[in-house]
Amino acid sequence: MPIQQIDLAYRVKYLSILDQEGKVDQALDPALPEELLLKLYRGMVLGRSFDERMLILQRQGKLGTFAPVKGQEAQIGAAAALEPQDWIIPSFRETPVEIWRGKPMESVLLYYSGYSECEPLPEGLNLLPVSVPVGSQMSHAVGIGLGMKYRGQKAVAATFFGDGATSQGDFHEAMNFAAVYRAPVIFICQNNQWAISLPRKRQTNSATLAQKALAYDMEGIQVDGNDVLAVYRAVREAADRGRAGGGPTLIELITYRLSMHTTADDPQKYRSEEEVAQWQSKDPITRFEKYLTNKGLLGQQDIPLIAQDIKAQISQAEQRWEQITQKALDPLDMFENTYAQMPPALLDQRQMLKRELEESL
Amino acid sequence: MPIQQIDLAYRVKYLSILDQEGKVDQALDPALPEELLLKLYRGMVLGRSFDERMLILQRQGKLGTFAPVKGQEAQIGAAAALEPQDWIIPSFRETPVEIWRGKPMESVLLYYSGYSECEPLPEGLNLLPVSVPVGSQMSHAVGIGLGMKYRGQKAVAATFFGDGATSQGDFHEAMNFAAVYRAPVIFICQNNQWAISLPRKRQTNSATLAQKALAYDMEGIQVDGNDVLAVYRAVREAADRGRAGGGPTLIELITYRLSMHTTADDPQKYRSEEEVAQWQSKDPITRFEKYLTNKGLLGQQDIPLIAQDIKAQISQAEQRWEQITQKALDPLDMFENTYAQMPPALLDQRQMLKRELEESL
Amino acid sequence: MAKMNMVQALNLALAQEMEKDDRVILLGEDIGKDGGVFRVTEGLLEKFGPERVLDTPLAESAIAGCSIGMAIYGLKPVSEMQFSGFSYFAFHQMEAHASRMRNRSGGRYTVPMVLRAPYGGGVRALEHHSESREIYWAHTPGLKMVIPSTPRLARALLVSAIRDPDPVVFYEPKAVYRAFREEVPEEEETFPIGKSRVARQGSDITLISYGASLMATLEAASQLSEKDGVECEVIDLLSLSPMDDELFTQSVQKTGRAVVVHEAHATYGAGAEIIARVVEKALLYLEAPIVRATGFDIAIPLYQREKYYLPTVERIQRSVRQTLAF
Amino acid sequence: MAKMNMVQALNLALAQEMEKDDRVILLGEDIGKDGGVFRVTEGLLEKFGPERVLDTPLAESAIAGCSIGMAIYGLKPVSEMQFSGFSYFAFHQMEAHASRMRNRSGGRYTVPMVLRAPYGGGVRALEHHSESREIYWAHTPGLKMVIPSTPRLARALLVSAIRDPDPVVFYEPKAVYRAFREEVPEEEETFPIGKSRVARQGSDITLISYGASLMATLEAASQLSEKDGVECEVIDLLSLSPMDDELFTQSVQKTGRAVVVHEAHATYGAGAEIIARVVEKALLYLEAPIVRATGFDIAIPLYQREKYYLPTVERIQRSVRQTLAF
Numbered sequence A, B: 001m002p003i004q005q006i007d008l009a010y011r012v013k014y015l016s017i018l019d020q021e022g023k024v025d026q027a028l029d030p031a032l033p034e035e036l037l038l039k040l041y042r043g044m045v046l047g048r049s050f051d052e053r054m055l056i057l058q059r060q061g062k063l064g065t066f067a068p069v070k071g072q073e074a075q076i077g078a079a080a081a082l083e084p085q086d087w088i089i090p091s092f093r094e095t096p097v098e099i100w101r102g103k104p105m106e107s108v109l110l111y112y113s114g115y116s117e118c119e120p121l122p123e124g125l126n127l128l129p130v131s132v133p134v135g136s137q138m139s140h141a142v143g144i145g146l147g148m149k150y151r152g153q154k155a156v157a158a159t160f161f162g163d164g165a166t167s168q169g170d171f172h173e174a175m176n177f178a179a180v181y182r183a184p185v186i187f188i189c190q191n192n193q194w195a196i197s198l199p200r201k202r203q204t205n206s207a208t209l210a211q212k213a214l215a216y217d218m219e220g221i222q223v224d225g226n227d228v229l230a231v232y233r234a235v236r237e238a239a240d241r242g243r244a245g246g247g248p249t250l251i252e253l254i255t256y257r258l259s260m261h262t263t264a265d266d267p268q269k270y271r272s273e274e275e276v277a278q279w280q281s282k283d284p285i286t287r288f289e290k291y292l293t294n295k296g297l298l299g300q301q302d303i304p305l306i307a308q309d310i311k312a313q314i315s316q317a318e319q320r321w322e323q324i325t326q327k328a329l330d331p332l333d334m335f336e337n338t339y340a341q342m343p344p345a346l347l348d349q350r351q352m353l354k355r356e357l358e359e360s361l
Numbered sequence C, D: 001m002a003k004m005n006m007v008q009a010l011n012l013a014l015a016q017e018m019e020k021d022d023r024v025i026l027l028g029e030d031i032g033k034d035g036g037v038f039r040v041t042e043g044l045l046e047k048f049g050p051e052r053v054l055d056t057p058l059a060e061s062a063i064a065g066c067s068i069g070m071a072i073y074g075l076k077p078v079s080e081m082q083f084s085g086f087s088y089f090a091f092h093q094m095e096a097h098a099s100r101m102r103n104r105s106g107g108r109y110t111v112p113m114v115l116r117a118p119y120g121g122g123v124r125a126l127e128h129h130s131e132s133r134e135i136y137w138a139h140t141p142g143l144k145m146v147i148p149s150t151p152r153l154a155r156a157l158l159v160s161a162i163r164d165p166d167p168v169v170f171y172e173p174k175a176v177y178r179a180f181r182e183e184v185p186e187e188e189e190t191f192p193i194g195k196s197r198v199a200r201q202g203s204d205i206t207l208i209s210y211g212a213s214l215m216a217t218l219e220a221a222s223q224l225s226e227k228d229g230v231e232c233e234v235i236d237l238l239s240l241s242p243m244d245d246e247l248f249t250q251s252v253q254k255t256g257r258a259v260v261v262h263e264a265h266a267t268y269g270a271g272a273e274i275i276a277r278v279v280e281k282a283l284l285y286l287e288a289p290i291v292r293a294t295g296f297d298i299a300i301p302l303y304q305r306e307k308y309y310l311p312t313v314e315r316i317q318r319s320v321r322q323t324l325a326f
């Protein structure tokens, strides 16, 4: 009949487990072991503390530009929900996730202090390096997911990106490929409300980012991204689905960047302090701290102890970092790893720089 | 509350007015003037005849590769629904639309016979040249739409593309921009079920292409693309909306490519004759012919007369085309129009070819 | 006349052209409220409103594609790629459409757009923020490719680029943005696209450079004059496409020797084309091989190693001495 | 040994490598049931199944991006861009990721992928189907760029490319696809990436070419020998990156003269780099300017004008005579 309605009955779920007061929804509580709950807490506190420390180092001129993560630490719920054989394909605001996965903090410091290739990542982490070109890493996750499928490996590839990244053509292409091939991929969008100075509402016209999944008939869900339990649960479910052959999932984490976009940015130019204050009250760490305290897992004296412990951990990493950079690294290293084997012209160039360096001694 | 449903109540409309028997749905009939109905008929027949003629010319070696349009002639409903101040940004399978808009048939022949830049389009057509790189022309429509908006012009930009093109990142970016800026753009997807050898179902996982509009909270509709009245109506509504500041629309025209992808393609390699036969019964011209006949607008004797008339029109265009190509066009022309002014190195190159040509005489 | 840095000079060019011509429209990421991450568009949103200064979603290909559409429609879009390292997301748009529309429409439609992008190393930036890949554009017929070296020239060239009837890719050397100030006249000034200039006169050897590398080249020239008594003629290329081969060829005919300096990779870099043109037009004047003092054939490293990658004053001097000693 | 055209030879390389190594996976538009629009992948879907021959949606950037992911994971993807003119949709993926992953991960991850693409003019194709823009890739550190000229070499080079530990962009000259047949051994054959070859020996002048232009170059050489008694040495470059500058430099040292032939645009084309290398390494041997017999600095025109654009046998001969007469 002429005007038919193709009813897609599409609804976007919004998942939240832990409210701002630290009260948990019993029915949805993933009931994680106490050890893991504490580990999650430590991970978040480490994320916050390391971020703060990096900011100081940056202001001291010891680090270059980097992207602070403050306010988005509940992201580690995602890392925790994954298995070691799962791959993580991050963007540039996932330092806590990377550390959870096993990236040494000194590697992070080396990278942001402008030493690049000197220390390769530990083997077997299944963690790709930071990806700076926005949106470009998602199709790598699809490729890795297809690889897993081809090899019959029961694993998933989880890729992280921001709200701004959803505007990129590469986002669309990766989502489409993943859905067409039912690849075991989790698309984790950290919707932190801003892409530098562009607010989420002007980034795209849709009411939610999660609903973009419908364009591919893919599972999509919105999650309180400041609620580490909800993040955990949503990613776990997506991972289970992916492993079972159920294909990809888009997860929109509703969160907020409390700090600047990068250390080169001045957010006061484009957003109000009220907005920031509002979100400050939804802090993912405070909330989880209350929950753990209420649950009796965290005593009042534990909190400063953990904080101190983490500070010590960070300063050990700093020391290792300083040791590495003081090793008088050979600038000629920069010619390595462009190719497996250096071609003749590159050898000549290396030779030239070598001579230059010798003469300038 | 923890698991909320954000109900988007998204439904995709499917519009069809004229059925395969030529019966019209009175309630939806756009009630076009008789003159326009006959013009639409002529346009479709011309589209078909010109296509057939081009195929013969191609097989004779007089044309290079081109993309036949057979089965998709109802597309001119879209051209007819637009006003002259509206812009048309085509892909490569819109020859009938282009001719409707005023592109001379000899221009089409010149292009496909490998003479490119010699004859510019008539002025003021507001019609862009064919765009071969799939999906890349849509953002041009957005730019033109933004220009109209900036200038306060009450007009729209209509861009055509195929089902395959919806997989391109550029499609997504253009849709997103158009929705964000509420640009007066009509995205007309000719879903002809195939992108060369890839069937629509493997191009993307979504049940419809129209639903992709939800990713941008944009209007989206599916239309019987073999029904010229439905095409007309859907485009007219979208144009009205665009002019009134209501923003962009995605229109999915459900149609079928009855012929090969291009003259270099052999569709028997990848699709069944049954499928083609099924779609043949939905031919847009037969259906419209029945309707006009029933309506008393077309007598049995009119049909061959119109066909003859159109043949004559085509052969006049062919003659003009031959005249142009026999004019012994100057190969040095190819240096024109890369820049407004030829840079010195290009002048040298032109000079060099000139000498070469003189010496080879 | 006010002393301005390059950022201010570019801002002046944009503001004045927007004032003069309502077809000029700006598009880009964070160019509005934020004024651009380098502040080149600072204050323009306030002055000209959101219809003329479009803060776009994060999608370079659409920025370029929209600009192409706007230009065809009759506007003069000046779009910003936040860093040249991300301009390749828009590469196919520029390659397939911006560069060809005039040609493929037989002159009916044209694309008078400018694609601005900060480029190059030297400012401790992140990965992908320091590339110098101007050749991608310069090798593409139908595009013009310009790189200014000083505030005053940046202003004049940007005005010329905006007024140019063809698409211009306009790379801005980040390392020069705030490096020094120069008198920039308030009144209109243009500089012809396709022309180079002599940045320093000399008779012993010709140094050909552009963009941020020009600073190091001039410094090397002045040290060589002081220390070695060698007088370098320094050519500031400015336009990579169209290329002004006359000026540097004449200079090489005079000096018989040349060094090319740029931070782009040596292989298939601008130096190669410069050498090829000299060989074609002035081989017999050459008294020594032309040496390339350029970036290496590796992605520019993170900032701690940049000083080894970039053509430094020392590397340039070395190259000059090597050429003179040949 | 069977006589094969280049399409068949490429097909053989793919089939044999897939047989030998289950990490080899093909991705591309219409490469499955259709066998590729040029039939290079004909029969491979039937033989190896849809897990190894992926007919992809129409999205070049995702094809490249997926290939990068697969390669990192441990597979060896060989992806097809239907025409090189559309490979620029994937340019940013190759530039930002394929070319740098080894470097930026300190060697932890590598991208042993091949990006195949038919390129070049001469087959009466549509717009955007005949470009020769290999320099975009060759100027990008971290990528290798290869262009075979004959069936046998195509097979050998493709095998080497697949086995190469780094990403290789592999351009296939459409004009050669079915132009002639050559004996191609059934048993394994490779050809080292980064090496050129002497395609014809001679002592009067060196012609340096690659890809489809090699046919015209060899024909010109043979006519020059017959008509003028001039013996050209013809170098088939094969690898644009890494470039084998030794072989052609040695040849120019012997002959003292050279002509470069390619269908890519002259300006910033491969010829420029070749000339620069000769100047750097053998200036004093040069008895005449090196002439570039190349495509012009305009987009390759539609097919009626291609014969004026492409370096024809006549243009090459003219260039040789001009060089000899210098």
Ligand SMILES: Cc1ncc(C[n+]2csc(CCOP(=O)(O)OP(=O)(O)O)c2C)c(N)n1
Pocket: A093, A132, A133, A134, A135, A161, A162, A163, A164, A165, A166, A190, A192, A194, A195, A196, A257, A261, C029, C058, C060, C082, C083, C086, C089
């Ligand atoms: C392709 C590309 N374009 C532009 C940039 C510059 N840039 C870096 S981050 C950013 C905003 C990203 O926003 P979003 O995706 O929301 O991530 P967030 O920074 O908020 O975590 C921009 C524009 C980039 N890195 N890559």
Ligand SMILES: Cc1ncc(C[n+]2csc(CCOP(=O)(O)OP(=O)(O)O)c2C)c(N)n1
Pocket: B093, B132, B133, B134, B135, B161, B162, B163, B164, B165, B166, B190, B192, B194, B195, B196, B257, B261, D029, D058, D060, D082, D083, D086, D089
């Ligand atoms: C960017 C790009 N990639 C590949 C091609 C080659 N190609 C031409 S048409 C086509 C299929 C297009 O399918 P669709 O969008 O459905 O349009 P249709 O041909 O069915 O009208 C392909 C792959 C191209 N022209 N452009």
Ligand SMILES: [Mg+2]
Pocket: A162, A163, A164, A190, A191, A192, A193, A194, A195, A196
């Ligand atoms: Mg964000």
Ligand SMILES: [Mg+2]
Pocket: B162, B163, B164, B190, B191, B192, B193, B194, B195, B196
């Ligand atoms: Mg189609």
